[in-house]
Amino acid sequence: MHLRDILSKYGILFALIVLVLIAGILSPAFLKVENITNIFWQTSYIGIIAVGMTFIMIGGGIDLSVGSFAALMGALAIQTVNALGDTTSSVILSILITIAVGALLGAGSGLLVTKGRIPPFVVTLGAMAIYRSLVLNFANGGVYMSRSSKYSSIGMMRVLGLPVPMIVFLIYVVVASIILERTKFGRYVYAIGANETAALYSAINVDRIRTATYVIGGISVSISAVLLSSMMSSVSSSSTGNGFELDAIAAAVIGGTSLSGGRGTILGTFLGALVLGVINNMLVMLNVAVYLQGLVKGLIIISAVFIQNLRTND
Amino acid sequence: MTEMPVLHARNVSMKFGEALVLDNVDVEFYAGRVYGVVGENGAGKSTLMRILSGFLQPISGQIHFEGKQTVLNPQRAKHLGIVLVPQELNLVEPLRVYENIFLGDEPVKHILIDRKAMIDRSSEIIKSLDVQIDPAEPVEKLSTGKKQMVEIMKALSRNVKILIMDEPTASLSEDETNKLFETVRKLRDSGIAVIFVSHRLKEIIQIADELVVLRDGKKVYQGDLSNFSEAQIAEMMVGRKMSEIYPEKPTIEEKTVFEVQNLSSTDGKIKDVSFALKNGEILGFYGLVGAGRTELMQTIIGIRKLSSGEIFVDGKPTVIKSVKEAMKNGIVYLPEERKLAGLVLNFEVFKNTTLMALDKISKIFTKPKVEVERFEYYRKSFDIRVRSPYQITRTLSGGNQQKLVLSKLVETGAKIFMLDEPTRGVDINSRYQIYKIISELASKKLASFIVISSDLPEIIGLCNRVIVMRDGEVVGEATGDGINEANLIYLALGFSVSQDDETRE
Ligand SMILES: Nc1ncnc2c1ncn2[C@@H]1O[C@H](COP(=O)(O)OP(=O)(O)OP(=O)(O)O)[C@@H](O)[C@H]1O
Ligand SMILES: [Mg+2]
Numbered sequence: 001m002h003l004r005d006i007l008s009k010y011g012i013l014f015a016l017i018v019l020v021l022i023a024g025i026l027s028p029a030f031l032k033v034e035n036i037t038n039i040f041w042q043t044s045y046i047g048i049i050a051v052g053m054t055f056i057m058i059g060g061g062i063d064l065s066v067g068s069f070a071a072l073m074g075a076l077a078i079q080t081v082n083a084l085g086d087t088t089s090s091v092i093l094s095i096l097i098t099i100a101v102g103a104l105l106g107a108g109s110g111l112l113v114t115k116g117r118i119p120p121f122v123v124t125l126g127a128m129a130i131y132r133s134l135v136l137n138f139a140n141g142g143v144y145m146s147r148s149s150k151y152s153s154i155g156m157m158r159v160l161g162l163p164v165p166m167i168v169f170l171i172y173v174v175v176a177s178i179i180l181e182r183t184k185f186g187r188y189v190y191a192i193g194a195n196e197t198a199a200l201y202s203a204i205n206v207d208r209i210r211t212a213t214y215v216i217g218g219i220s221v222s223i224s225a226v227l228l229s230s231m232m233s234s235v236s237s238s239s240t241g242n243g244f245e246l247d248a249i250a251a252a253v254i255g256g257t258s259l260s261g262g263r264g265t266i267l268g269t270f271l272g273a274l275v276l277g278v279i280n281n282m283l284v285m286l287n288v289a290v291y292l293q294g295l296v297k298g299l300i301i302i303s304a305v306f307i308q309n310l311r312t313n314d
Numbered sequence: 315m316t317e318m319p320v321l322h323a324r325n326v327s328m329k330f331g332e333a334l335v336l337d338n339v340d341v342e343f344y345a346g347r348v349y350g351v352v353g354e355n356g357a358g359k360s361t362l363m364r365i366l367s368g369f370l371q372p373i374s375g376q377i378h379f380e381g382k383q384t385v386l387n388p389q390r391a392k393h394l395g396i397v398l399v400p401q402e403l404n405l406v407e408p409l410r411v412y413e414n415i416f417l418g419d420e421p422v423k424h425i426l427i428d429r430k431a432m433i434d435r436s437s438e439i440i441k442s443l444d445v446q447i448d449p450a451e452p453v454e455k456l457s458t459g460k461k462q463m464v465e466i467m468k469a470l471s472r473n474v475k476i477l478i479m480d481e482p483t484a485s486l487s488e489d490e491t492n493k494l495f496e497t498v499r500k501l502r503d504s505g506i507a508v509i510f511v512s513h514r515l516k517e518i519i520q521i522a523d524e525l526v527v528l529r530d531g532k533k534v535y536q537g538d539l540s541n542f543s544e545a546q547i548a549e550m551m552v553g554r555k556m557s558e559i560y561p562e563k564p565t566i567e568e569k570t571v572f573e574v575q576n577l578s579s580t581d582g583k584i585k586d587v588s589f590a591l592k593n594g595e596i597l598g599f600y601g602l603v604g605a606g607r608t609e610l611m612q613t614i615i616g617i618r619k620l621s622s623g624e625i626f627v628d629g630k631p632t633v634i635k636s637v638k639e640a641m642k643n644g645i646v647y648l649p650e651e652r653k654l655a656g657l658v659l660n661f662e663v664f665k666n667t668t669l670m671a672l673d674k675i676s677k678i679f680t681k682p683k684v685e686v687e688r689f690e691y692y693r694k695s696f697d698i699r700v701r702s703p704y705q706i707t708r709t710l711s712g713g714n715q716q717k718l719v720l721s722k723l724v725e726t727g728a729k730i731f732m733l734d735e736p737t738r739g740v741d742i743n744s745r746y747q748i749y750k751i752i753s754e755l756a757s758k759k760l761a762s763f764i765v766i767s768s769d770l771p772e773i774i775g776l777c778n779r780v781i782v783m784r785d786g787e788v789v790g791e792a793t794g795d796g797i798n799e800a801n802l803i804y805l806a807l808g809f810s811v812s813q814d815d816e817t818r819e
Contacts, residue, residue, distance in 0.1 A: 182679050184672045190661070191669060197655045200617070201647065202670045202722065203638040262660055 043277030044169035052220025060261030067244035068132035074229030106218020110211030155231025177266035194262025326375030350522030355713025367398035395475030560775035577623030598777030606786035664689035692721035
């Protein structure tokens with residue numbers, strides 16, 4: 001294998017290892033178990049959304065709405081629990097309702113893209129504006145507060161010493177990668193993203209598969225939103241979810257998902273999300289000005305795509 | 315000869331990974347001559363062409379241009395006047411014809427692109443080739459044959475010294491091919507070296523001054539071809555004696571398995587078409603490019619909408635609204651453009667074989683092991699040449715890609731196959747294998763075939779019966795002795811003079 005093949009195949013893993021080593025040298029506290037756990041924890045919200053994004057992107061689409069979508073779903077979960085009362089069953093019911101609504105909204109975007117023949121960029125840009133405006137409207141620009149202590153406890157809970165969001169994230173990654181890489185559905189997702197016409201001629205229901213990727217996207221956003229809003233006990237109508245789309249797309253792209261569809265893996269996205277998480281954590285620990293963090297992230301995304309191109313250009 | 319070759323590949327070798335694809339190939343090309351390059355699928359023809367035009371670097375050997383050693387890259391080749399018309403179309407579909415012709419080479423006037431000059435020059439080139447193309451039409455609207463012509467025009471618009479064409483005629487009609495050949499002769503007479511790859515040996519004999527034969531990456535012959543017959547050339551390519559290329563035509567059962575009555579499409583491209591297919595029959599569809607044969611098949615499998623008409627499968631009226639429904643009724647279609655519609659090029663090859671038939675293999679989870687076994691079956695029986703089932707489809711030679719699409723269709727277990735130009739770009743030996751596959755399935759009454767082809771010898775050699783279309787209508791039918799070149803061409807062109815006594819049963 002050529003160096004550049006190795007680079008593009010395992011580059012993301014190398015990058016992660018190098019980053020961790022550098023961080024460990026610069027600040028020994030970085031390598032403490034508690035800090036590593038924290039990184040996983042903080043990464044899980046974006047990570048789960050990025051997993052959904054990976055399905056959508058491999059299928060040849062994109063979802064720019066995930067940030068305000070997450071805020072809307074968080075608000076929905078909180079309001080539903082508040083209305084139903086502080087019992088375990090109402091918490092469970094609310095979560096299920098939130099996930100169902102997320103799936104439905106995802107299906108809506110998917111149908112507009114497929115049956116409506118509107119480019120995904122446009123559909124989800126519109127959805128982004130619509131969701132944010134709904135969130136702002138119902139809270140009058142303020143905050144949705146959870147009145148349920150049961151609900152709020154989920155986000156901070158630990159099982160076997162590990163934070164629940166981290167556990168959910170890891171399980172989600174495993175399940176998603178099985179769906180994407182081991183099932184017929186997953187195979188079709190790759191096929192429609194790589195060559196839609198050939199997929200059509202191969203008796204694949206392109207519209208249905210593509211819509212399904214948006215449903216998975218919606219479910220992912222909902223799960224993330226529940227974890228996030230319960231951890232915070234609240235959703236800010238103006239700031240929750242801001243910039244999520246960028247981070248989720250970045251995680252996928254850094255992990256090798258192609259912006260033009262047909263290529264990518266869940267494991268790649270998982271590692272991509274961790275790279276982002278490690279960088280964030282590092283920058284904080286090293287006291288880099290918050291305003292400069294975007295610069296570092298931007299450079300990393302661009303280099304990731306550059307490395308990908310090394311492989312595709314030959 | 316005292317004269318110096320314009321282009322000389324000296325002991326060129328090429329490897330992809332571990333596979334030696336070109337083995338010490340040494341060829342010379344002189345100005346003002348036409349070179350016919352032949353070889354089986356995967357023999358290395360396209361690879362050699364890409365090396366000669368600077369798109370690939372050989373691992374060893376040199377390229378000499380006008381006697382001087384040079385290292386080629388695409389820019390340098392362009393500068394020297396070496397132009398390649400690649401095997402697979404390489405056009406920007408949404409752009410107009412003239413924009414494609416001048417892509418990357420736009421004439422400029424006061425820093426702006428000179429559109430008028432582009433249109434004028436394009437019209438000139440189109441006229442010199444004597445084809446019907448509107449320079450302002452977006453390329454995606456053109457037929458495959460016309461797209462191929464645009465690809466050739468793109469080459470002609472450059473300042474050419476050496477024109478390399480990799481299977482340019484594969485998707486051209488007889489007429490277009492003749493026009494191209496006239497142009498080629500003109501270019502040759504003006505001192506240009508033309509290198510021409512084709513699987514149609516008849517064409518090679520017709521146009522080439524000199525023959526180059528590649529076999530398994532080695533040059534096995536370069537020189538005069540005036541004394542060779544098609545069969546002799548084929549033998550050189552394959553390295554052994556070739557038997558008869560067309561298998562015996564299958565006998566047909568009386569039972570009608572598939573029927574179309576009064577079919578019309580909403581876009582008006584198909585007008586009131588009726589025909590029936592018998593069990594075990596190989597039914598040919600002949601016509602000029604644009605006769606509506608492809609559109610007819612696309613309407614039948616539900617890719618285009620039908621406005622009226624009925625379809626019967628095994629005598630039962632059947633509604634087909636999608637490829638999936640067609641497949642459920644046992645009907646599959648091999649599209650004409652394999653790269654665009656037939657294959658997922660970045661899949662490992664085995665995944666393409668099973669893409670349509672995953673439902674048979676698994677309920678939810680894929681089973682790569684079983685899939686690889688299925689692929690291995692076709693690899694053997696269709697002689698698909700790959701290094702491993704995990705090879706990426708893009709890197710297969712053209713003919714092997716075509717066999718892969720065929721494996722995908724056969725794997726569905728369909729009963730009715732509609733094959734649109736099934737042997738385009740397929741070498742003579744593989745072609746023989748494909749005919750054998752078709753004829754075997756038909757003889758055993760496992761399947762019936764509709765074969766669209768613009769290759770007359772193929773239609774004549776393979777089919778029990780031929781339907782001829784023109785302008786979206788069925789204009790004639792030929793069986794038995796009526797299936798001959800003259801009759802089919804007459805029908806396709808619209809001289810239906812002798813139709814009654816010659817072609818009706
Ligand atoms: N990029 C690549 N990577 C790996 N293998 C390749 C690549 N390109 C070509 N090959 C292999 O090299 C061999 C020669 O291919 P080539 O395309 O030159 O054949 P060809 O003679 O043009 O065949 P055809 O008549 O089918 O077009 C084939 O076995 C093919 O699989
Ligand atoms: Mg070739």
